[in-house]
Amino acid sequence: MARIIAGIGTSHTPAIGAAFDNGKTAEPYWKPLFDGYEPSKKWMAEAKPDVVIMVYNDHVNAFDFKIIPTFALGCADMFEIADEGWGARPVPPVKGYPEFASHLVQSLVLDEFDMTIVNEMQVDHGLTTPMTLLFGAPKAWPTRVVPLAVNVIQYPAPTGHRCYMLGKAIKRAVESWDEDLKVVIFGTGGMSHQIQHKRAGLINKDFDTRFLDNLSKDPEALVKIQPIEYLREAGNEAIELVMWLIMRGALGDKVEEVYRFYHVPASSTGVGHIILETKAYHDERAKKAAA
Amino acid sequence: MERKQQDYDDIPGTVVFDAQRARAGYHLNQFLYSLMKAENRKAFLADEYGYMKAYAMSEEQKQAVLKRDWNTLLHLGGVSYALAKLAFTDEHSYQYMAAEMTGMSQQEYLDMMVKGGRAVEGWRSKKERGEQ
Numbered sequence: 001m002a003r004i005i006a007g008i009g010t011s012h013t014p015a016i017g018a019a020f021d022n023g024k025t026a027e028p029y030w031k032p033l034f035d036g037y038e039p040s041k042k043w044m045a046e047a048k049p050d051v052v053i054m055v056y057n058d059h060v061n062a063f064d065f066k067i068i069p070t071f072a073l074g075c076a077d078m079f080e081i082a083d084e085g086w087g088a089r090p091v092p093p094v095k096g097y098p099e100f101a102s103h104l105v106q107s108l109v110l111d112e113f114d115m116t117i118v119n120e121m122q123v124d125h126g127l128t129t130p131m132t133l134l135f136g137a138p139k140a141w142p143t144r145v146v147p148l149a150v151n152v153i154q155y156p157a158p159t160g161h162r163c164y165m166l167g168k169a170i171k172r173a174v175e176s177w178d179e180d181l182k183v184v185i186f187g188t189g190g191m192s193h194q195i196q197h198k199r200a201g202l203i204n205k206d207f208d209t210r211f212l213d214n215l216s217k218d219p220e221a222l223v224k225i226q227p228i229e230y231l232r233e234a235g236n237e238a239i240e241l242v243m244w245l246i247m248r249g250a251l252g253d254k255v256e257e258v259y260r261f262y263h264v265p266a267s268s269t270g271v272g273h274i275i276l277e278t279k280a281y282h283d284e285r286a287k288k289a290a291a
Numbered sequence: 292m293e294r295k296q297q298d299y300d301d302i303p304g305t306v307v308f309d310a311q312r313a314r315a316g317y318h319l320n321q322f323l324y325s326l327m328k329a330e331n332r333k334a335f336l337a338d339e340y341g342y343m344k345a346y347a348m349s350e351e352q353k354q355a356v357l358k359r360d361w362n363t364l365l366h367l368g369g370v371s372y373a374l375a376k377l378a379f380t381d382e383h384s385y386q387y388m389a390a391e392m393t394g395m396s397q398q399e400y401l402d403m404m405v406k407g408g409r410a411v412e413g414w415r416s417k418k419e420r421g422e423q
Contacts, residue, residue, distance in 0.1 A: 064320075065324065153370060155299075155308055196389070200393050201390075201404055231302055232299070233415070236307065264404070268386060
Protein backbone atom coordinates (compact mmCIF):
# COMPACT_ATOMS: atom_id res chain seq x y z
CA MET A 1 0.00 0.00 0.00
CA ALA A 2 1.17 3.53 -0.72
CA ARG A 3 1.27 5.80 2.30
CA ILE A 4 1.95 9.41 3.12
CA ILE A 5 4.73 9.63 5.69
CA ALA A 6 5.07 13.37 6.13
CA GLY A 7 4.10 16.86 5.05
CA ILE A 8 6.41 19.74 4.25
CA GLY A 9 5.25 23.35 4.43
CA THR A 10 7.48 25.88 2.72
CA SER A 11 7.43 29.23 0.99
CA HIS A 12 8.34 29.14 -2.69
CA THR A 13 9.60 32.68 -3.33
CA PRO A 14 11.27 32.89 -6.77
CA ALA A 15 14.12 35.05 -5.45
CA ILE A 16 15.26 32.05 -3.38
CA GLY A 17 15.70 29.94 -6.52
CA ALA A 18 17.44 32.82 -8.29
CA ALA A 19 19.83 33.34 -5.34
CA PHE A 20 20.64 29.62 -5.37
CA ASP A 21 21.18 29.50 -9.14
CA ASN A 22 23.44 32.56 -9.03
CA GLY A 23 25.66 31.22 -6.25
CA LYS A 24 24.53 33.74 -3.62
CA THR A 25 23.72 31.28 -0.82
CA ALA A 26 26.69 32.40 1.30
CA GLU A 27 25.89 36.13 1.03
CA PRO A 28 24.82 37.74 4.33
CA TYR A 29 21.29 38.44 3.02
CA TRP A 30 20.71 34.81 2.00
CA LYS A 31 22.88 32.71 4.32
CA PRO A 32 20.46 32.53 7.29
CA LEU A 33 17.71 31.32 4.97
CA PHE A 34 19.70 28.58 3.28
CA ASP A 35 21.18 27.51 6.63
CA GLY A 36 17.64 27.12 7.92
CA TYR A 37 16.95 24.41 5.34
CA GLU A 38 20.08 22.35 6.01
CA PRO A 39 18.43 20.12 8.67
CA SER A 40 15.51 19.63 6.28
CA LYS A 41 17.78 18.39 3.51
CA LYS A 42 19.18 15.83 5.97
CA TRP A 43 15.67 14.81 6.98
CA MET A 44 14.71 14.39 3.34
CA ALA A 45 17.83 12.38 2.50
CA GLU A 46 16.82 9.97 5.26
CA ALA A 47 13.13 9.85 4.34
CA LYS A 48 13.88 9.05 0.67
CA PRO A 49 10.33 9.40 -0.64
CA ASP A 50 9.41 7.48 -3.79
CA VAL A 51 6.93 10.15 -4.75
CA VAL A 52 6.37 13.77 -3.82
CA ILE A 53 2.91 15.30 -4.21
CA MET A 54 3.69 18.97 -4.72
CA VAL A 55 0.81 21.30 -3.94
CA TYR A 56 1.78 24.65 -5.44
CA ASN A 57 0.45 27.36 -7.65
CA ASP A 58 1.37 28.28 -11.15
CA HIS A 59 2.20 31.97 -11.60
CA VAL A 60 0.84 32.61 -15.08
CA ASN A 61 3.35 30.23 -16.66
CA ALA A 62 1.76 26.84 -17.38
CA PHE A 63 -1.67 28.46 -17.50
CA ASP A 64 -2.47 31.77 -19.11
CA PHE A 65 -5.89 33.36 -18.68
CA LYS A 66 -7.69 31.23 -21.28
CA ILE A 67 -8.29 28.43 -18.80
CA ILE A 68 -7.96 28.79 -15.03
CA PRO A 69 -8.38 25.46 -13.25
CA THR A 70 -9.00 25.59 -9.50
CA PHE A 71 -7.32 22.22 -8.95
CA ALA A 72 -5.11 20.72 -11.69
CA LEU A 73 -3.25 17.44 -11.33
CA GLY A 74 -0.17 16.83 -13.48
CA CYS A 75 -0.32 13.37 -15.08
CA ALA A 76 2.62 13.75 -17.46
CA ASP A 77 5.78 11.63 -17.65
CA MET A 78 8.02 14.65 -17.50
CA PHE A 79 7.53 18.32 -16.66
CA GLU A 80 9.92 20.78 -18.29
CA ILE A 81 11.02 23.95 -16.51
CA ALA A 82 9.23 27.15 -17.58
CA ASP A 83 10.92 30.33 -18.77
CA GLU A 84 9.00 32.77 -16.58
CA GLY A 85 10.45 35.81 -18.29
CA TRP A 86 14.10 35.76 -17.22
CA GLY A 87 15.12 32.40 -18.72
CA ALA A 88 14.35 28.91 -17.38
CA ARG A 89 16.00 27.91 -14.09
CA PRO A 90 18.97 25.59 -14.68
CA VAL A 91 17.48 22.69 -12.76
CA PRO A 92 16.67 19.18 -14.01
CA PRO A 93 13.27 18.49 -15.55
CA VAL A 94 10.79 16.94 -13.13
CA LYS A 95 9.92 13.28 -13.58
CA GLY A 96 6.24 12.52 -13.07
CA TYR A 97 4.38 9.30 -12.31
CA PRO A 98 1.52 9.12 -14.82
CA GLU A 99 0.02 5.82 -13.59
CA PHE A 100 -0.11 6.90 -9.95
CA ALA A 101 -1.29 10.42 -10.82
CA SER A 102 -4.09 9.03 -13.00
CA HIS A 103 -5.14 6.78 -10.13
CA LEU A 104 -5.26 9.82 -7.84
CA VAL A 105 -7.47 11.67 -10.34
CA GLN A 106 -9.84 8.75 -10.65
CA SER A 107 -10.11 8.30 -6.90
CA LEU A 108 -10.50 12.05 -6.24
CA VAL A 109 -13.23 12.58 -8.81
CA LEU A 110 -15.22 9.65 -7.44
CA ASP A 111 -14.62 11.21 -4.01
CA GLU A 112 -16.29 14.39 -5.38
CA PHE A 113 -13.18 16.49 -6.03
CA ASP A 114 -13.29 17.35 -9.71
CA MET A 115 -9.65 17.64 -10.73
CA THR A 116 -8.53 19.10 -14.03
CA ILE A 117 -6.29 16.55 -15.75
CA VAL A 118 -3.10 18.02 -17.18
CA ASN A 119 -1.14 15.78 -19.55
CA GLU A 120 1.38 18.39 -20.68
CA MET A 121 2.64 21.28 -18.66
CA GLN A 122 5.72 23.22 -17.68
CA VAL A 123 6.43 23.91 -14.03
CA ASP A 124 7.58 27.19 -12.51
CA HIS A 125 9.24 28.47 -9.34
CA GLY A 126 6.21 27.47 -7.27
CA LEU A 127 7.37 23.88 -7.71
CA THR A 128 11.10 24.19 -8.34
CA THR A 129 12.01 26.46 -5.39
CA PRO A 130 10.78 23.91 -2.81
CA MET A 131 12.59 21.14 -4.74
CA THR A 132 15.84 23.10 -4.53
CA LEU A 133 15.38 23.88 -0.83
CA LEU A 134 14.72 20.26 0.14
CA PHE A 135 16.84 18.34 -2.38
CA GLY A 136 19.67 20.75 -3.24
CA ALA A 137 21.23 20.57 -6.70
CA PRO A 138 21.35 16.94 -7.88
CA LYS A 139 21.90 16.04 -11.56
CA ALA A 140 18.46 14.43 -11.54
CA TRP A 141 15.78 14.80 -8.84
CA PRO A 142 15.83 11.71 -6.58
CA THR A 143 12.05 11.34 -6.53
CA ARG A 144 9.09 11.32 -8.84
CA VAL A 145 6.71 14.24 -8.50
CA VAL A 146 2.96 14.63 -8.91
CA PRO A 147 2.23 18.35 -9.26
CA LEU A 148 -1.07 19.65 -7.92
CA ALA A 149 -1.58 23.21 -9.10
CA VAL A 150 -4.12 25.35 -7.24
CA ASN A 151 -5.56 28.64 -8.48
CA VAL A 152 -4.67 31.32 -5.96
CA ILE A 153 -4.18 34.08 -8.54
CA GLN A 154 -7.72 34.98 -9.55
CA TYR A 155 -9.92 35.58 -6.50
CA PRO A 156 -11.39 33.53 -4.99
CA ALA A 157 -8.96 30.74 -4.30
CA PRO A 158 -10.63 27.58 -2.98
CA THR A 159 -11.48 28.00 0.71
CA GLY A 160 -9.30 26.62 3.46
CA HIS A 161 -12.03 24.15 4.34
CA ARG A 162 -12.27 22.88 0.77
CA CYS A 163 -8.50 22.47 0.65
CA TYR A 164 -8.40 20.60 3.94
CA MET A 165 -11.11 18.21 2.74
CA LEU A 166 -9.21 17.70 -0.52
CA GLY A 167 -6.17 16.75 1.55
CA LYS A 168 -8.21 14.10 3.32
CA ALA A 169 -9.40 12.76 -0.04
CA ILE A 170 -5.78 12.65 -1.26
CA LYS A 171 -4.90 10.49 1.76
CA ARG A 172 -7.67 8.04 0.83
CA ALA A 173 -6.56 8.06 -2.81
CA VAL A 174 -2.91 7.37 -1.95
CA GLU A 175 -3.84 4.55 0.42
CA SER A 176 -5.91 2.82 -2.24
CA TRP A 177 -2.84 2.36 -4.49
CA ASP A 178 -1.41 -1.15 -4.09
CA GLU A 179 2.28 -0.51 -4.71
CA ASP A 180 4.41 0.13 -1.61
CA LEU A 181 5.32 3.77 -1.96
CA LYS A 182 6.56 6.33 0.53
CA VAL A 183 4.89 9.62 -0.29
CA VAL A 184 5.76 13.08 1.04
CA ILE A 185 3.26 15.85 0.40
CA PHE A 186 4.29 19.51 0.14
CA GLY A 187 2.12 22.54 0.83
CA THR A 188 3.89 25.56 -0.61
CA GLY A 189 3.57 29.33 -0.87
CA GLY A 190 3.04 32.01 1.75
CA MET A 191 3.57 32.88 4.42
CA SER A 192 2.53 36.49 4.98
CA HIS A 193 3.36 38.64 1.98
CA GLN A 194 1.99 41.19 -0.41
CA ILE A 195 3.68 42.06 -3.68
CA GLN A 196 1.27 44.59 -5.07
CA HIS A 197 0.15 48.21 -4.71
CA LYS A 198 0.95 50.54 -1.82
CA ARG A 199 0.74 47.93 0.91
CA ALA A 200 3.46 45.75 -0.71
CA GLY A 201 5.98 44.44 1.78
CA LEU A 202 3.43 43.57 4.47
CA ILE A 203 4.62 40.88 6.89
CA ASN A 204 2.67 39.59 9.89
CA LYS A 205 4.93 37.41 11.98
CA ASP A 206 2.27 36.83 14.66
CA PHE A 207 -0.17 35.51 12.08
CA ASP A 208 2.51 33.24 10.60
CA THR A 209 3.57 31.92 14.00
CA ARG A 210 -0.01 31.08 14.96
CA PHE A 211 -0.46 29.34 11.63
CA LEU A 212 2.68 27.22 12.15
CA ASP A 213 1.63 26.41 15.75
CA ASN A 214 -1.85 25.33 14.77
CA LEU A 215 -0.78 22.99 12.00
CA SER A 216 -0.11 20.47 14.76
CA LYS A 217 -2.12 21.94 17.70
CA ASP A 218 -5.42 22.95 16.15
CA PRO A 219 -5.73 22.55 12.36
CA GLU A 220 -9.50 23.00 12.62
CA ALA A 221 -8.87 26.61 13.71
CA LEU A 222 -6.84 27.20 10.53
CA VAL A 223 -9.57 25.68 8.39
CA LYS A 224 -11.95 28.38 9.66
CA ILE A 225 -9.80 31.30 8.48
CA GLN A 226 -11.82 33.16 5.86
CA PRO A 227 -10.33 34.64 2.65
CA ILE A 228 -10.79 38.23 3.90
CA GLU A 229 -8.72 37.43 6.99
CA TYR A 230 -5.76 36.11 4.98
CA LEU A 231 -5.90 39.18 2.74
CA ARG A 232 -6.35 41.75 5.49
CA GLU A 233 -4.06 40.29 8.15
CA ALA A 234 -1.29 38.64 6.17
CA GLY A 235 -1.31 40.26 2.72
CA ASN A 236 -2.91 39.78 -0.66
CA GLU A 237 -0.63 36.89 -1.60
CA ALA A 238 -0.91 35.15 1.80
CA ILE A 239 -4.01 33.42 0.45
CA GLU A 240 -1.46 30.89 -0.87
CA LEU A 241 -1.49 29.42 2.64
CA VAL A 242 -4.68 27.52 1.81
CA MET A 243 -2.34 25.16 -0.07
CA TRP A 244 -0.69 24.23 3.22
CA LEU A 245 -4.10 23.00 4.39
CA ILE A 246 -4.26 20.46 1.55
CA MET A 247 -0.94 19.12 2.86
CA ARG A 248 -2.19 19.14 6.45
CA GLY A 249 -5.47 17.41 5.55
CA ALA A 250 -3.54 14.59 3.89
CA LEU A 251 -1.63 13.71 7.07
CA GLY A 252 -4.47 12.39 9.23
CA ASP A 253 -5.52 13.61 12.66
CA LYS A 254 -2.27 13.30 14.60
CA VAL A 255 1.04 14.72 13.47
CA GLU A 256 4.40 15.40 15.07
CA GLU A 257 6.16 18.65 14.28
CA VAL A 258 9.83 17.68 13.87
CA TYR A 259 11.26 20.88 12.44
CA ARG A 260 10.37 24.54 11.97
CA PHE A 261 12.11 27.55 10.49
CA TYR A 262 10.97 31.14 10.01
CA HIS A 263 12.83 34.01 8.40
CA VAL A 264 12.11 37.51 7.12
CA PRO A 265 12.72 38.45 4.38
CA ALA A 266 13.21 36.69 1.11
CA SER A 267 12.46 39.50 -1.30
CA SER A 268 8.99 40.55 -0.02
CA THR A 269 8.11 37.36 1.82
CA GLY A 270 7.94 36.01 5.34
CA VAL A 271 9.49 32.59 4.76
CA GLY A 272 7.99 29.78 6.77
CA HIS A 273 8.93 26.14 6.78
CA ILE A 274 7.76 23.14 8.78
CA ILE A 275 8.14 19.35 8.71
CA LEU A 276 5.21 17.33 10.05
CA GLU A 277 5.51 13.57 10.34
CA THR A 278 2.44 11.36 10.46
CA LYS A 279 2.02 9.61 13.80
CA ALA A 280 2.71 6.21 12.22
CA TYR A 281 5.95 7.28 10.53
CA HIS A 282 7.10 9.16 13.62
CA ASP A 283 6.59 6.10 15.86
CA GLU A 284 8.31 3.86 13.34
CA ARG A 285 11.33 6.17 13.31
CA ALA A 286 11.41 6.28 17.11
CA LYS A 287 11.36 2.46 17.27
CA LYS A 288 14.21 2.21 14.77
CA ALA A 289 16.25 4.73 16.73
CA ALA A 290 15.68 2.77 19.97
CA ALA A 291 16.62 -0.59 18.39
CA MET B 292 -21.07 49.00 -15.19
CA GLU B 293 -20.34 50.20 -11.63
CA ARG B 294 -17.98 48.03 -9.67
CA LYS B 295 -19.87 45.84 -7.21
CA GLN B 296 -18.41 46.56 -3.78
CA GLN B 297 -16.68 43.70 -1.96
CA ASP B 298 -15.55 43.25 1.64
CA TYR B 299 -11.90 43.31 0.56
CA ASP B 300 -12.30 46.73 -1.11
CA ASP B 301 -11.83 48.14 2.41
CA ILE B 302 -8.22 46.89 2.57
CA PRO B 303 -5.93 49.87 1.93
CA GLY B 304 -3.25 49.81 -0.76
CA THR B 305 -4.54 46.55 -2.21
CA VAL B 306 -6.21 45.73 -5.53
CA VAL B 307 -7.65 42.23 -5.40
CA PHE B 308 -7.64 40.47 -8.79
CA ASP B 309 -11.22 39.27 -8.80
CA ALA B 310 -13.62 38.20 -11.54
CA GLN B 311 -14.61 41.78 -12.42
CA ARG B 312 -11.00 42.93 -12.79
CA ALA B 313 -10.04 39.72 -14.62
CA ARG B 314 -12.68 40.53 -17.24
CA ALA B 315 -11.34 44.06 -17.74
CA GLY B 316 -7.74 42.85 -17.78
CA TYR B 317 -8.05 39.79 -19.99
CA HIS B 318 -6.28 41.12 -23.10
CA LEU B 319 -3.76 43.07 -21.03
CA ASN B 320 -2.82 39.92 -19.12
CA GLN B 321 -2.63 37.83 -22.29
CA PHE B 322 -0.24 40.42 -23.74
CA LEU B 323 1.87 40.22 -20.56
CA TYR B 324 1.81 36.42 -20.73
CA SER B 325 3.31 36.57 -24.23
CA LEU B 326 6.45 38.13 -22.68
CA MET B 327 7.36 34.69 -21.33
CA LYS B 328 9.08 34.01 -24.64
CA ALA B 329 12.52 35.51 -25.26
CA GLU B 330 11.74 36.37 -28.89
CA ASN B 331 8.57 38.19 -27.82
CA ARG B 332 10.42 40.18 -25.18
CA LYS B 333 12.86 41.26 -27.87
CA ALA B 334 10.13 42.20 -30.33
CA PHE B 335 8.25 44.15 -27.66
CA LEU B 336 11.33 46.14 -26.62
CA ALA B 337 12.07 46.98 -30.26
CA ASP B 338 8.59 48.49 -30.81
CA GLU B 339 6.48 48.53 -27.67
CA TYR B 340 3.37 50.22 -29.04
CA GLY B 341 3.48 48.30 -32.32
CA TYR B 342 3.79 44.99 -30.47
CA MET B 343 0.69 45.70 -28.39
CA LYS B 344 -1.44 46.21 -31.53
CA ALA B 345 -1.88 42.44 -31.72
CA TYR B 346 -3.84 42.55 -28.44
CA ALA B 347 -7.31 44.03 -27.94
CA MET B 348 -6.17 46.23 -25.05
CA SER B 349 -7.66 49.63 -24.26
CA GLU B 350 -5.64 52.73 -25.10
CA GLU B 351 -5.47 53.49 -21.38
CA GLN B 352 -3.92 50.07 -20.72
CA LYS B 353 -1.38 50.56 -23.53
CA GLN B 354 -0.34 53.97 -22.22
CA ALA B 355 0.06 52.59 -18.69
CA VAL B 356 2.28 49.80 -20.08
CA LEU B 357 4.47 52.33 -21.91
CA LYS B 358 4.82 54.33 -18.67
CA ARG B 359 5.30 51.21 -16.49
CA ASP B 360 2.56 52.73 -14.37
CA TRP B 361 2.14 49.63 -12.22
CA ASN B 362 -0.64 50.75 -9.91
CA THR B 363 -2.77 52.02 -12.78
CA LEU B 364 -2.24 48.68 -14.49
CA LEU B 365 -3.53 46.91 -11.36
CA HIS B 366 -6.69 49.04 -11.44
CA LEU B 367 -7.11 48.31 -15.16
CA GLY B 368 -7.19 44.57 -14.51
CA GLY B 369 -3.52 43.59 -14.62
CA VAL B 370 -2.47 40.93 -12.13
CA SER B 371 0.88 41.24 -10.39
CA TYR B 372 2.30 37.90 -11.63
CA ALA B 373 1.60 38.91 -15.22
CA LEU B 374 2.86 42.45 -14.63
CA ALA B 375 6.07 40.96 -13.28
CA LYS B 376 6.80 39.66 -16.78
CA LEU B 377 6.99 43.28 -17.93
CA ALA B 378 9.40 43.99 -15.08
CA PHE B 379 11.47 40.91 -16.05
CA THR B 380 11.50 42.12 -19.68
CA ASP B 381 13.13 45.30 -18.35
CA GLU B 382 15.52 43.03 -16.40
CA HIS B 383 14.02 43.98 -13.07
CA SER B 384 12.79 41.70 -10.27
CA TYR B 385 9.50 41.22 -8.43
CA GLN B 386 11.03 43.19 -5.58
CA TYR B 387 11.83 46.11 -7.89
CA MET B 388 8.22 46.19 -9.11
CA ALA B 389 6.81 45.89 -5.59
CA ALA B 390 8.97 48.79 -4.39
CA GLU B 391 7.84 50.93 -7.34
CA MET B 392 4.21 50.24 -6.45
CA THR B 393 4.72 51.52 -2.90
CA GLY B 394 6.29 54.78 -4.07
CA MET B 395 9.34 54.10 -1.91
CA SER B 396 12.87 54.10 -3.28
CA GLN B 397 14.46 50.72 -3.91
CA GLN B 398 16.77 51.21 -0.94
CA GLU B 399 13.95 52.29 1.39
CA TYR B 400 11.92 49.24 0.41
CA LEU B 401 14.85 46.87 0.88
CA ASP B 402 15.60 48.42 4.30
CA MET B 403 11.97 48.02 5.35
CA MET B 404 11.99 44.35 4.37
CA VAL B 405 15.30 43.59 6.08
CA LYS B 406 13.88 45.16 9.26
CA GLY B 407 10.97 42.72 9.19
CA GLY B 408 8.62 44.20 6.59
CA ARG B 409 5.62 46.51 6.73
CA ALA B 410 3.63 46.08 9.94
CA VAL B 411 -0.07 45.37 9.53
CA GLU B 412 -0.97 47.98 12.18
CA GLY B 413 -2.47 50.95 10.37
CA TRP B 414 -2.86 48.97 7.14
CA ARG B 415 -5.90 46.84 7.95
CA SER B 416 -8.76 49.04 6.91
CA LYS B 417 -9.47 52.12 4.83
CA LYS B 418 -12.21 53.05 7.28
CA GLU B 419 -9.72 52.98 10.15
CA ARG B 420 -7.39 55.21 8.14
CA GLY B 421 -10.17 57.61 7.21
CA GLU B 422 -9.75 56.79 3.49
CA GLN B 423 -12.56 56.41 0.99
